[in-house]
Amino acid sequence: MSEKINTYTVTIYTENNIGLLNRISAIFQRRKINIESLSASESEIDDVFKFTLVVNITEHQMEKIKGQIERQVEVIKAFYHTDEETIFTESGLFKIKSELLFEEPQIQNIIKDSHARIVTVNREFFVLEKSGRRSEIDLVHRELKPFGIMQFTRSGRIAVTKTEMPISTLLQQIKDEQEAAFAKA
Template sequence: MDTEIKQYTVSVYTENNIGLLNRISAIFQRRHINIESLNTSPSEIEGVSRFTIVINITESQMKKIQGQIEKQVEVIKAYYHTEDETIYQESCLFKIKSDLLFDERQIQNIIKESNARIVTVNKEFFVLEKSGRTQEIELLYRELSVFGIMQFTRSGRIAVTKDEMKISTMLEAFQH
């Protein structure tokens, strides 16, 4: 049996129904598995939603969870992929005191080097936006926390697979 814990990105294609998020999260909760990241959005198919969930578990646990998710009536299909099989991004916002932007040349260098973008500036604060891989966002967080972060928020992972997922063909049949 495999015991190696890996990070998986789970893509769940669903009909958009109330209460489904609770039932899907309960599948993880019952097994005491922490969800690292969760994003829901429309998918490439009209009327179909996509959940993108990031978890750290073994592959045998992942296969069981995939089966449990697919038992939900509204779930059309669930896929899971390792990090090297996906192209992903996360996004975050930092709110920082404005005087630091003008008084600390180092902050200006950090912003430039990290490819972060200033979204807004006023007398009290400025807001930075950064999109990238987890490690890039964590690095920027560490660099800025030295100066003090007033607020920080981060999105769930959004991901596409390097290989084609056969969901589109499946859904054409589903919609007829």
């Protein structure tokens, strides 16, 4: 009997070093696992960065990959969570010809019904921003497509866990230890 494939949000706390993202993605590539989404940002701790990836794999695969990720020197800690354990969102930007905003009432309905917001308007185009679940952004994309989308981009998932993450305490302890060691040197 095969294991169930789940969607996991993988959070990796790291030092900010060149080439680390390449090595992390290679871990997935070697196992022929597609990264569905990727974002990188600062974390809640100074000088600690956070990669957020989304993958569809079994828990057994996820456990093995987590171990490989944590073996990377610059990785402080990696976690994975199911969709039910996280609060997450993505964002999509849609660039559309400006004339359609005023000539096509359906466009205004799409904006209103989807709770999208207009980011900018000029003579040639306007830009809509829609944040939410991937399915919500996909719906807006399908509805706008017949009118002609000049450009479209979607962000990677950003996420926080529903439960408390002990990582903040752990990261602060590591930082304090590093500063103490540096002060002694």
